[in-house]
Amino acid sequence: MKGSRPTGREPFALARLRPWAWYALALTLGSITVFGGVAADPGGTVSAGNDDSSLFIWWLGHGAEVLAGLLGFGGGLAGTGDGFLYTEAMNALAGGVNGAWNTSLTGIAILLAPLTWVAGPIIAYNALILSLPVLNSLACAILFRRFLKRGPAFAAAAGIGFSSYVIAQLSGHPNLAFAVTPPLVAALVLALLSGPRTGRPGGRRFWLLSLGLGVVLGFQFYVSTEVLAGTFLAFLCFLAALIVCGRSLLSPAGWLRLGAGGLLGAGIALLAALPLLMTMAGPNAPSGAIRPHGVWNTDLLDPIVPGLPTLFGTGESPLPRVMDLDGAEIGAYVGLPALIAAALIILTLGRRGRWVVPVRIAAVSGTLVFLLSLGSPVLLAGQPLLGAGPFALVEAIPVLNNILPMRLVLHSTIALWAILGCGLQWALERRSTRAGIGMLALLAVSAVVVLPGAQPTREVYVPDFYTGSIAEVIPEGAVVKTLPRPLAWAAPHADEAMVWQSVADFRYRETGGYFIGSSPSSPIIYSAPEDDLDAALRATIFNGAPVPAASDPAVTAGVEGLRADGVDFVVLAPEAPLTPGGTGELEGLLDAALGEPVFSGEGVVVYRVSR
Numbered sequence: 001m002k003g004s005r006p007t008g009r010e011p012f013a014l015a016r017l018r019p020w021a022w023y024a025l026a027l028t029l030g031s032i033t034v035f036g037g038v039a040a041d042p043g044g045t046v047s048a049g050n051d052d053s054s055l056f057i058w059w060l061g062h063g064a065e066v067l068a069g070l071l072g073f074g075g076g077l078a079g080t081g082d083g084f085l086y087t088e089a090m091n092a093l094a095g096g097v098n099g100a101w102n103t104s105l106t107g108i109a110i111l112l113a114p115l116t117w118v119a120g121p122i123i124a125y126n127a128l129i130l131s132l133p134v135l136n137s138l139a140c141a142i143l144f145r146r147f148l149k150r151g152p153a154f155a156a157a158a159g160i161g162f163s164s165y166v167i168a169q170l171s172g173h174p175n176l177a178f179a180v181t182p183p184l185v186a187a188l189v190l191a192l193l194s195g196p197r198t199g200r201p202g203g204r205r206f207w208l209l210s211l212g213l214g215v216v217l218g219f220q221f222y223v224s225t226e227v228l229a230g231t232f233l234a235f236l237c238f239l240a241a242l243i244v245c246g247r248s249l250l251s252p253a254g255w256l257r258l259g260a261g262g263l264l265g266a267g268i269a270l271l272a273a274l275p276l277l278m279t280m281a282g283p284n285a286p287s288g289a290i291r292p293h294g295v296w297n298t299d300l301l302d303p304i305v306p307g308l309p310t311l312f313g314t315g316e317s318p319l320p321r322v323m324d325l326d327g328a329e330i331g332a333y334v335g336l337p338a339l340i341a342a343a344l345i346i347l348t349l350g351r352r353g354r355w356v357v358p359v360r361i362a363a364v365s366g367t368l369v370f371l372l373s374l375g376s377p378v379l380l381a382g383q384p385l386l387g388a389g390p391f392a393l394v395e396a397i398p399v400l401n402n403i404l405p406m407r408l409v410l411h412s413t414i415a416l417w418a419i420l421g422c423g424l425q426w427a428l429e430r431r432s433t434r435a436g437i438g439m440l441a442l443l444a445v446s447a448v449v450v451l452p453g454a455q456p457t458r459e460v461y462v463p464d465f466y467t468g469s470i471a472e473v474i475p476e477g478a479v480v481k482t483l484p485r486p487l488a489w490a491a492p493h494a495d496e497a498m499v500w501q502s503v504a505d506f507r508y509r510e511t512g513g514y515f516i517g518s519s520p521s522s523p524i525i526y527s528a529p530e531d532d533l534d535a536a537l538r539a540t541i542f543n544g545a546p547v548p549a550a551s552d553p554a555v556t557a558g559v560e561g562l563r564a565d566g567v568d569f570v571v572l573a574p575e576a577p578l579t580p581g582g583t584g585e586l587e588g589l590l591d592a593a594l595g596e597p598v599f600s601g602e603g604v605v606v607y608r609v610s611r
Helices: 012-034 036-040 052-070 106-119 121-144 150-161 164-169 181-193 203-221 225-245 252-280 336-348 356-373 391-395 405-429 434-449 496-503 532-536 538-543 553-564 585-594
Strands: 378-380 383-386 479-483 514-519 522-527 569-572 599-601 604-608
Touching (some): 012 121, 012 150, 052 496, 052 514, 106 203, 121 150, 121 164, 164 405, 181 225, 181 252, 181 405, 225 356, 225 405, 336 405, 336 434, 356 405, 479 496, 532 538, 553 585, 585 604
Parallel strands (some): 479 569
Antiparallel strands (some): 378 383, 514 522, 569 604
C-alpha cells in the first residue's frame, strides 16, 4: 500500500532507546557487583563505614509515612502535624527537627514511597544505593552525547557513575552521591546556547528546556542543597570556561536564550523550593557554620593516592588529615594514569581540530572547580602548602560557607572524564595507528586503577519487637526514650535506634535523634540534647565507667526528669551493639529505678515511665 510503513521495521524511538536500555542493564549489573553484599541481603545489611545510613533510612521512612498520612492511610504520624520538612518524631522533648537544614531526601523519599510501604525503609535505602551509579552514569551520558559518539560517551559516563567520589559517598551519604543534577544542568545550558544564531527566545524547544532546567534544580533542592550550591559554583566555572574557550558556541541569540531560560528555570526552581526555604527560616535551624573550615579540604595528593573504595585502596585514610575524617568523604582519587592521559589529550586535541572546544572547556572548568575543592589552606600530604586558597572567597559568603570543599571534586571528576571521553573517541578512530593504540592502552590502565572493589557490608541490628509486638505494648503517639540512644558518632550502629523507629512505621515519638540543629545553649548541635538520665549515664556511655546505682541522686533526678517531661516509656535493647554497661547492668539499673518492665522479649525490655 502506498505510503505505508515497511513491515518488520523497528520504530525509530525504540531503536534509539534500545542501546540506552542495554547500557542501563550493564550499569545495573556493575552496581550489583560492587554492592553485592547488600544486593544479596537488602533488608538486613548496609554498605556503610559510618552510621549515617541509619539517618537516611529514617528520613526515607519518614517521607513515606508523611505521604501515606496525606493519602489517608498513614499510621504513626497521622494526625501529629508532622510534615515532610518539619518533624517532632525525633527530638520530641526539645521541639523537633528542621528537616530543611537536614539531609531529609524529601524528593527521593516521595519517589521511593511505594517501595518503602511494601518492603520497608531498609530495602528502599539499599535500592537507592544500588541505583545511584546507574542514574549518575545515564545523566552524564546525556551530557557527553552532545559531543561524543555513543560508545565513548557511555564509557566516560560510567567512569563518573563508578568514580571514587560516588562510591565513597555511597558509604553513608546517598544525598551527596546523587550526581544527576550537575551533568543535566550542563547539558541544558549547552542546549539553550545552541540553536539559531539570531532571533529572540521562544518556541517549544526553548520552553521545554527552561522547564526542564527548573524541574532539575527544583528537585535538587529536596535532595541536597549542598550539591545544589556546589553545582552553582561549578556553573560559574563552566561559564568562565565557555567565555574563554567556547566563543564558537556563543552568539547574542544564544546568550539571550541562556539568560531568559536560566531566569525562567531559576524562577520555577525557587517556586518549587518555597516550602523548603520558608522552613529553613523556622525554628531549630542552626545559627552558626555547620562544620569548621579548613578540615574537609582536598589534599593535592588525593587525586593520585589510591582511595578507599578502589581495588587498590588501603582500607583506611591514605593521607594524614587535620582530623580524622569519615572515609565516605575521601573520593578525589582519579589515578595518575588518568591525569597523564588527560594532559596528553589537552596538549594534542586541545590545540586544533574538532576537539578543541570540548577539551578546552572541560580542562578550564575542571581545573577551576578543583582549585576550589582544595579549600583553604591548601594542603600537601596533610601539611599547609599555602595559607589561603581560592575557597577562602566562598567561605566569606553566607550559606555557601557551609559547603565542604572536598565534595566539589564531583564536578572536577565530570570534567576529567569528559576529556578522557574525547581521547577515547579519537583513539578509536585511529585504532590502527600506534598513537591510537597507545592512547587506548593508557585509557584502559586509567580505568583499571580506579575500578571500585566489592564494598564491605555490615548487619543492621533491629530487635524483633519493632516488627512484632510493639503495637500491643506502645500506643500510637507515645513518647519513648530508647537506650542506646542515637549518637552523632561516625561509627557503625551509633544511630540504629532511628532505624527501629522507622521500621515500626513511626508508631512513637523518640526523645533522641541525630540531626543538624540548634539549642538555646549552642548555635549548632548534631544530636538531641542530653536529658538528666543521659547525664547520669554519660561516663558509662563515653568512658566505659560502671553503670551507676539506682540510688545515685543523678539517676533519681534523671527518672523524675523523664516523668516531668511527659516521657511514656523507656525501651532498652540490651543486646544492641552499643548498649552501655556490661551484660544485664543497665537492665538492673532500670528495674530498680522504674520498676518491673511491662514487656520483656523480642530483643527489648520496655519500662513504663509515666504513672
